[in-house]
Amino acid sequence: MMSETDGAVLCRKLLAHVRADDAYVTVQGAEAGHLRFAANSFTFSGRREDVRVSVTVWSGKKKGEAVGNELDDAALEALVREAQAIAAVSPEETEYVPTLGPQEYRPSARWAEGTAALDAAARARVVSDMIGTCEKDKVVGAGLHRSLAVVNAWAGKNGGAGTERWTQASLSMTARTPEGDGSGYFLRDHEDATKIDAARIARESVARCLRSRGGTPVEPGLYTVLLEPQAVADLLTLMRFAFDARRADEGRSAFSAPGSKTRVGERIFDERVQMRTDPWHPDLPGSVSSDGGLPARALSIVKDGVPTNLVYSRFWAREKQKEPTGGFVNFIVESAARPVSVEEMVKDTKRGLLVTRFWYLRQVDPRTLLYTGLTRDGLWLIENGAVTRPVSNMRFNQSLMRMLAPGNVDAIGAAERTCAGESQGGSAGLYPALKIKEFEFTSASEAV
């Protein structure tokens, strides 16, 4: 495995070859391993080691980029020449911003030896035990155990340079009844593979599977919904991309307002809703660097229901005379008030639906952040303060802006670390359970 020093040395070698006026280079070394299982047996498994070297140069304002994965001196030099040759024949980039000078990076604890050192035998034992749980409970399990160890190094011609290393492991399982009339899912991730509770993941997915069997349809329409943290992660992960300042200023975003304005400063969400990013959060450490080596920072995006900041790239910040913010290095959604447990939310619900997971979420209308998608792996009816029966899955069409609007958020739970199911452990965040007064389901699905 490449070290941070190796990465920094490679960056310096690359910069030494640069003849262009400005340059930004990155080196990423990665080792990944996985074991996939389905139908209560291992299916695919492997490990991969790779390096990604990128070179961006500017001759004047003409930019060229080249990316490769070969590391000997001749290859590095050739990659730089390639980028310079592209720049030589490219038009001027009017959005060029000079690379950064020296920067200070406050470290973030993202590396765990337990993940980097995970071997095939240990991984096989963990997954085999999960399959054992499925066999005991007479369900059919499928899932993925994956781990990743990464070293990043970056450097610019104006002196900015840094390194970091990080690990990530994730484990998911879907349990299904042999008859196909019940399905449950559970996913967790962590920097440290040894801190992922595989037994809990197996237990939770099997429990959801057994509780969901034999669901029957309810009429689509407006429902009060209790969204478990997994369902909230599935939905709100998508919202991060909407906070781009440039698109809002250009009038083509949900955060654009009539008259060439934005909605920053307006109370457009429930006053308890907080959204932020924080590279040093103890439960969710994020990258120390973003946007061309700009040091990542803790940033409030929504405070007390009011968008407080949009995300400014270095170019757009210069255009608008703002501070560049960098992007999201993680996503934290939480309540300004006392968190409410899912049990309390259920007890306080006359009629509603309990949603464990969403699937195949796609944006339908960027003006309102209207998304469509379906419930999956467990949907239950709540009546008079109790979960009464499983129901069949349904498709929704719901604006996220409207979902979080004042008056539509009934309760917010404690934030838990999880990630969107569709990103397979690649977008960790802290997400609470949410109770939403009105959420629109538009059609029924037979899928289990």
Next chain:
Amino acid sequence: METTRRGFLYTSGAVVGVATLPAWVLEREAAEAATLDHDAVAAAALAKIKTLGGGYADVRINRYRYETLGSREAQIRQVERRQTFGMGVRVLVEGAWGFAASREVTPRAAERLADAAFEIAKANAAHQRRKIELVPTSKVAAKWATPCRRDPFEVPLADKVQFLLGANAVAMKVPGVGYVESGLMFVAEEKFFVSSEGARIEQRIVRGSPWLLATAVDRASGDFQARQSLPGPRGVGWECVEDHDWNAEAEQAGRDAVEKLKAKAVEPGTYDLVLDPSHLWLTIHESVGHPTELDRALGWEADYAGTSFLKTSDVGKLRYGSPIVNFVADRTQAGGLATVGYDDDGVPAQRWHLVKDGVFVDWQTTRETAGLIGRKTSYGCTHADSWGSVAFPRMPNVSLEPSPKPVTADELIADIKRGILILGNGSSSIDQQRYNFQFGGQVFWEIKDGKKAGLLKDVAYQSRSTDFWGRCDGLGGAATYELGGSMSDGKGQPGQVNAVSHGCPTARFREITVINTGRGARS
């Protein structure tokens, strides 16, 4: 197969000045091509596995090249060339897979990877419940390459820049267009495959994807509408640019975006739909392509992509659509994104029916899945998106056959009292067993009394796969047939992408539920 294209230094055109641009890190690549003996590297891995006592094994040594250009309005924002080179070793030990891959491609690295793959397989074998078995395939020694009229990697960068900025300028000239983004992406896969059964296959696979997006903004009301170009990516060379009038496409995209700002919002209800191939390909992909993947029906994708509403017992019995509906899987189709000579198991590309006269008749299979339903051979649907990815079942080109009669789109429209013509693909979503779906589009024409009657907006339709295809009562002839497709269909864990095409004629569907998606769906 050629592994280098030494010696085509060229001079760029007038648009961006004069300079020479060496292609693809030429010196480095040429030196490597001269010294690297792919056969020796692969032989080292296979010999090591034999020594260890492994069973079936294969070695893939691949180079992937990507060229990506991105622009907006009058500026080029990105010109990137990327390549990745490496090898993957896969071995079956006591019915369990092991796989190891690295960017290092030397005989010594090959032995190390063989060791690592064997160790993983051995560790897994101790816990393996179902022993993996492969159906036989013929021992192939072959070379294959995507037919290209002009290799896109040999087209001067200046031509590509001129193409994008030219199209952007045309769209920006349309009054009311505020923003235009466009791009080009070209991929070349140079693949070398050797197996312990004696296969040796070299392939060069090329794909290209031009695109454009025009946006119109009404600052006063805060409304905005966008329209994406309609032609899809294809498994061809520079002809994906040359064979279409992109300036006309850009102008029409601009006009449609502006027109959509004042278009009538659709009234929710039941409509007859006429679906253009630029739209219908995605519906085919989701509602036919994925459900007929055998691995999904076996539960192998249960944790991510999902399973299928089809059961193994449905073959030859389940009515998928009306009797005029015929779907063909085809990895030999000209211009198809999933068109290859051989799959990543070394199985020759094939063509076969999935749905015949409206009845589900067959699956997409691999060497690993075919035997599980009693088949003796594979249809060749194994694919890995990189030298570093595990090969697994992926979709071939899946296409709807046209009517044998020369039916036109206008003839399909003429028979509709209240309907919508949809062009281009928009938002799409389908459940994990592929029953319930919802699709948007780019351009929606209201059809009244057999004629197009102005644009609509905020349209999406919802249906159930077999109901939908059962309501197909009209197909265009071969003249209306076009290929659409995706460069990046996601599936698998860890996620991989697959490039796949879907051809179809214009087609008509009766009484489909349409919803209004505007302004949060409930306004």
